[in-house]
Amino acid sequence: MDEEQIKRYARQIIMPEIGVKGQRKLLESSVLVVGAGGLGSPAIQYLAGAGVGRIGIADGDNVDISNLQRQTIHAGNLGKNKAESAKEFVEKLNPDVEVEVYPFHLDPENVREIVKGYDVVLDCTDNFVSRFLLNDACVIEGVPLVHAAVLRFEGEIMTIVPSESACYRCVFSHAPPPGSVPTCQEAGVVGATVGTLGTLQAIEAIKLLLGIGEVLTSRMLHIDLLTMDFTELKLKKNPDCPICSGRVKEIIPERYAESCQL
Amino acid sequence: MKTVDLRGEVCPFTFVKTKVALEDAEPGEVLEIIFDHEPAVRDVPRSVQAEGHDVLSVEKIGEDEWRVVIRKRAEE
Numbered sequence: 001m002d003e004e005q006i007k008r009y010a011r012q013i014i015m016p017e018i019g020v021k022g023q024r025k026l027l028e029s030s031v032l033v034v035g036a037g038g039l040g041s042p043a044i045q046y047l048a049g050a051g052v053g054r055i056g057i058a059d060g061d062n063v064d065i066s067n068l069q070r071q072t073i074h075a076g077n078l079g080k081n082k083a084e085s086a087k088e089f090v091e092k093l094n095p096d097v098e099v100e101v102y103p104f105h106l107d108p109e110n111v112r113e114i115v116k117g118y119d120v121v122l123d124c125t126d127n128f129v130s131r132f133l134l135n136d137a138c139v140i141e142g143v144p145l146v147h148a149a150v151l152r153f154e155g156e157i158m159t160i161v162p163s164e165s166a167c168y169r170c171v172f173s174h175a176p177p178p179g180s181v182p183t184c185q186e187a188g189v190v191g192a193t194v195g196t197l198g199t200l201q202a203i204e205a206i207k208l209l210l211g212i213g214e215v216l217t218s219r220m221l222h223i224d225l226l227t228m229d230f231t232e233l234k235l236k237k238n239p240d241c242p243i244c245s246g247r248v249k250e251i252i253p254e255r256y257a258e259s260c261q262l
Numbered sequence: 263m264k265t266v267d268l269r270g271e272v273c274p275f276t277f278v279k280t281k282v283a284l285e286d287a288e289p290g291e292v293l294e295i296i297f298d299h300e301p302a303v304r305d306v307p308r309s310v311q312a313e314g315h316d317v318l319s320v321e322k323i324g325e326d327e328w329r330v331v332i333r334k335r336a337e338e
Contacts, residue, residue, distance in 0.1 A: 010274055013278050020286075
């Protein structure tokens with residue numbers, strides 16, 4: 001670790017849970033952030049700041065003015081691809097971090113190949129198809145996944161350690177029918193709410209990478225920031241879960257249309 | 263005994279650099295740290311002790327200079 005790195009990471013090196021050893025570990029680690037939107041922006045920001053050595057950023061959308069209320073890392077980059085824009089932010093913040101850009105949406109054909117190159121994956125997506133796809137790909141490839149989702153003032157977060165803990169599909173077997181659940185576009189969201197959840201995803205990733213503390217495995221934390229109620233739901237592994245049980249070993253592209261039922 | 267010259271460094275870098283030196287040292291190895299930042303003379307010994315290392319001595323060796331001798335803890 002050079003002089004500049006000792007200064008840059010001083011606040012982390014000081015902590016007994018991290019130290020020089022932990023910092024070196026972070027610099028050698030990799031995290032894939034899927035979605036550089038409301039959840040992804042704060043997650044990318046804090047992972048890059050912490051010195052996670054390699055960050056993959058996947059997003060096929062371009063920065064729109066309606067995003068900036070919550071996606072602050074894209075300041076000044078209207079019209080630019082979000083993954084490219086996020087890379088610019090990271091490079092300015094911390095040159096120690098190598099960024100890999102995937103300027104497209106993950107799909108059943110490319111998802112396994114991409115997730116398997118990382119130590120941890122963050123699900124910062126905004127739709128059910130992507131959530132099921134990421135969950136299934138990460139469980140099949142054995143890569144820990146931190147899921148979060150947000151609406152209005154509420155959010156949920158859970159961490160999936162394949163073969164150890166309940167997966168997203170153990171909890172939700174399939175997606176709700178289209179139109180039955182409002183999207184952020186219809187229901188709205190406060191920037192600070194996604195910011196809170198995305199930040200929690202970053203800290204879960206850091207704990208997973210360092211092997212410290214307790215992560216949200218087989219637990220879902222539900223947060224209502226309007227009432228400030230933080231509720232923990234205990235989750236059980238579903239013995240009949242098609243993915244966790246190993247019954248389904250491949251991503252079957254035609255299943256990831258609407259319901260995602262396996 | 264290895265000497266780590268931290269003159270010119272202030273908090274928190276006095277502790278951070280002491281920690282870096284300790285992590286690079288062998289278990290049980292004794293290090294001599296030189297400071298010229300007075301608060302570090304009070305804080306660094308306390309912080310390294312909290313992490314399980316032994317502070318063998320703290321002495322004033324000049325007008326604004328202190329020497330702290332630390333033995334790295336035996337195991338990780």
